[in-house]
Amino acid sequence: MxxxxxxxxxxTAALLAxxxxxxSNKSITVTEITVESEKIPPEFDGFTIMQISDLHNAExxxxxxxxxxxxxSDKPDAVAVTGDFIDSRRTDVDKALELxxxxxxxxxxxxxxxxxxxxxxxxxxxxxxxxxxxVTVLRGEKSVIEKDxxxxxxxxxxxxxxxxxxxxVISSLIDGNYTILLAHRPELIDEYSQADLVLCGHAHGxxxxxxxxxxVYAPGQGFFPEYAEGKRVIGGTCLIIxxxxxxxxxxxxxxxxxELVKITLTCGNNT
Numbered sequence: 525m526x527x528x529x530x531x532x533x534x535x536t537a538a539l540l541a542x543x544x545x546x547x548s549n550k551s552i553t554v555t556e557i558t559v560e561s562e563k564i565p566p567e568f569d570g571f572t573i574m575q576i577s578d579l580h581n582a583e584x585x586x587x588x589x590x591x592x593x594x595x596x597s598d599k600p601d602a603v604a605v606t607g608d609f610i611d612s613r614r615t616d617v618d619k620a621l622e623l624x625x626x627x628x629x630x631x632x633x634x635x636x637x638x639x640x641x642x643x644x645x646x647x648x649x650x651x652x653x654x655x656x657x658x659v660t661v662l663r664g665e666k667s668v669i670e671k672d673x674x675x676x677x678x679x680x681x682x683x684x685x686x687x688x689x690x691x692x693v694i695s696s697l698i699d700g701n702y703t704i705l706l707a708h709r710p711e712l713i714d715e716y717s718q719a720d721l722v723l724c725g726h727a728h729g730x731x732x733x734x735x736x737x738x739x740v741y742a743p744g745q746g747f748f749p750e751y752a753e754g755k756r757v758i759g760g761t762c763l764i765i766x767x768x769x770x771x772x773x774x775x776x777x778x779x780x781x782x783e784l785v786k787i788t789l790t791c792g793n794n795t
Contacts, residue, residue, distance in 0.1 A: 553781045557755050559721055559762050560792040563702045565674035568789050574600040575785040577725025578768025580611040581619050592626030606725045607638020607708035611772055615644045621653045633659045636680030636706035666697045680706040691715040710751035710765045711744045722763045729753045729767030732778040
C-alpha cells in the first residue's frame with residue numbers, strides 16, 4: 525500500500541510540475557524600458573516600439589492571439605522582430621505569419637534575421653510571406669521614419685551565420701540620424717557600437733534563471749552569460765536584450781516567462 529501511495533505521490537508531483545512548466549512557458553510578460561537620448565528628435569518623444577524575438581514556432585493562443593491582443597491593445601508606433609521567428613528543427617512558417625496577420629492594420633513591422641533562419645530551406649518562404657504582408661525586411665538595409673520633418677533610422681543586419689561582417693554592414697548604413705539597429709546576438713555588442721540603440725534576442729534570458737544570479741546558459745556566451753536580458757548602456761550605445769518568447773533545443777524555461785519588450789523613446793540624456 526505504501527509503495528502505491530509513493531508512486532501516486534510521485535506521479536502527482538510530476539503532473540503538477542508539468543502543468544506549472546507549461547503555464548509558465550505560455551504566460552507572456554511585457555517589460556517596459558525607457559530609452560533617453562539627446563539625439564532623439566523632440567518629434568519622436570514618446571515613440572514606442574514593441575519588440576518580438578525568438579518565437580521559435582511556439583504557439584500562444586489560436587492564431588497567436590495571446591501575442592497579438594497584447595500588441596494591438598498597446599497600439600505601438602512600430603513592431604520590431606529580432607530573429608529566430610521560426611525554428612530550424614521544426615520549421616512552421618505559418619505560425620510566424622499568423623502573428624503578422626493578427627496585428628492591426630497600420631502598425632509598421634520591421635524584421636531582421638536570426639541564426640535559425642539561416643539553417644532552414646524554408647527561409648525564402650518566410651521572407652516572401654513577410655514581404656507580401658508589408659513587413660519591412662532589413663537584411664543589411666535601412667528604413668527612415670519621418671515625423672513632422674524629423675527622422676530616425678531603423679537598420680537591420682543578417683545574423684552572422686548568413687555570412688559577412690556585421691560591423692562593415694552597419695558602417696554603410698549609418699546616416700547621422702538617431703539609429704536603431706535590429707540584430708540578433710547581444711554578445712556581438714562591440715560590433716554594434718556605431719548604432720544608438722540596439723535590439724537583440726538570442727540568449728533566451730539564460731533559459732533557466734536563478735534568484736540573485738540570473739541566466740544559466742546562453743548560446744554564444746556559455747554559462748552565466750553577461751548579456752542575457754534587459755537594458756545595458758555601453759559607451760554611446762544602449763543595448764536591449766529580449767528574453768524572447770519560444771524555446772528551441774531545450775524545451776522549457778524556468779523562472780523565465782516569455783517576454784515582449786516595450787521600448788519608449790524620450791528626449792534627454794542617455795541613461
